[in-house]
Amino acid sequence: MKNKTLSILFFLLLIFFFWDCKQSNQQPKNESEITAEQKTIYLDKGKKIAxxxxxxxxxxxxxxxxxxxxxxxxxxxxxxxxxxxxxLSQAHQAVIRRTSLKNRNPENKATELERVVLENFEKKAEEGQPIKPVIKPLEGQKIAFYAPINVNGFCLNCHGKLGETLTDENYQLIKKHYPEDKAIGYVSGALRGMWSIQLTK
Ligand code: HEC
Incomplete structure (x- = not known):
């Protein structure tokens, strides 16, 4: 009887131990893992690289x-x-990407994580709120830096409204290189996408 109780106890302990392991593995990386000082340093670094x-x-x-x-x-x-x-990625020991919800090059399609940030930026833009760069800790001593990219008058030559700021000829040429292009229809000042820069701690 004593043996049986002991084995049940042992079994429960095992479950508890593995459960605990699983929980800690699942822990998302949260902002509190970076100190305020580190945050300033990475924001600064990201801004400079961008x-x-x-x-x-x-x-x-x-x-x-x-x-x-x-x-x-x-x-x-x-x-x-x-x-x-x-x-530039090599020179800064970072991974520099430009991404957008309406990407031109399929290689620049947003990842799951980038999509969440982009949607948040988009929401702010719609509400007319300022969009500030953000950093997020990632697994493996990495830090992600995200900052908005806005359109100016010059960009409209290739990202503007078809038949208005973007000519049909230029668009045909764009389509030749990027058949899946989604990056048109913008007006000056609009949010075009964001920088996504991976820094190492
Ligand atoms: C001469 C045409 C042209 C002009 C002007 C231009 N772009 Fe682009 N843009 C492109 C092309 C082509 C690509 C795809 C590049 C590639 O293959 O990575 C691109 C890609 C991008 C991307 C990467 C995401 C994606 O859609 O693939 C961003 C962000 C971007 N442009 C923003 C801008 C901004 C902001 C301006 C103005 C400051 C601008 N572009 C001006 C042609 C242009």
Whole structure:
């Protein structure tokens, strides 16, 4: 009898132990795992990388427009956007991505986590609230930095309203390279997407 009680107790302990393990594995990474000081550091780092990437992409884009107009720039973006973000990713030891709910390149489609953040940004934009960059701790000593990307007048040449700011000719060229394009119909000031930069702790 004593033996039986003991084995039941042992069994219960085992269940408890595994249950506890399972629970701790399931723990989502929450913001409290980063100190306020770390938060400032990662936000700052993310902002700097985003700004540097934006400058690099814009400069090259402007140069391509100067050399051969918008059609040349479309072909250029098609070939150069990735090499530019990839080499900056290496230089900053980060993974730099641009993503959107209406992506042009299928490679830039939002992940589950990015989608949640993008929808939140979108909601804020609709309510006319300011959208601030955010950071989220990820598994494996990684930190995700997210910041909004807005459209200006120049962007409309390739992301604007068809037949208005975006010409049919240019759109045909875009469609040739990106048959699944969803990235048109924007007006100046609209939220186009976001930076998604993975930093290492
Ligand atoms: C000359 C045409 C052109 C102009 C001007 C342009 N883009 Fe794009 N944009 C593209 C192309 C082409 C891609 C796809 C690049 C790729 O293959 O990754 C793209 C991709 C993007 C993406 C990545 C997400 C996605 O949809 O695939 C964002 C964000 C973006 N553009 C924002 C902007 C903003 C903001 C501006 C203005 C500052 C701008 N673009 C100006 C052509 C353009």
């Amino acid at each position: 700004a540097a990437t934006f400058t690099a992409l814009s400069q090259q884009l402007q140069k391509a427009v100067k050399e051969g107009g918008i059609p040349n720039a479309i072909q250029y973006c098609n070939l150069a956007a990735y090499p530019i973000t990839d080499s």
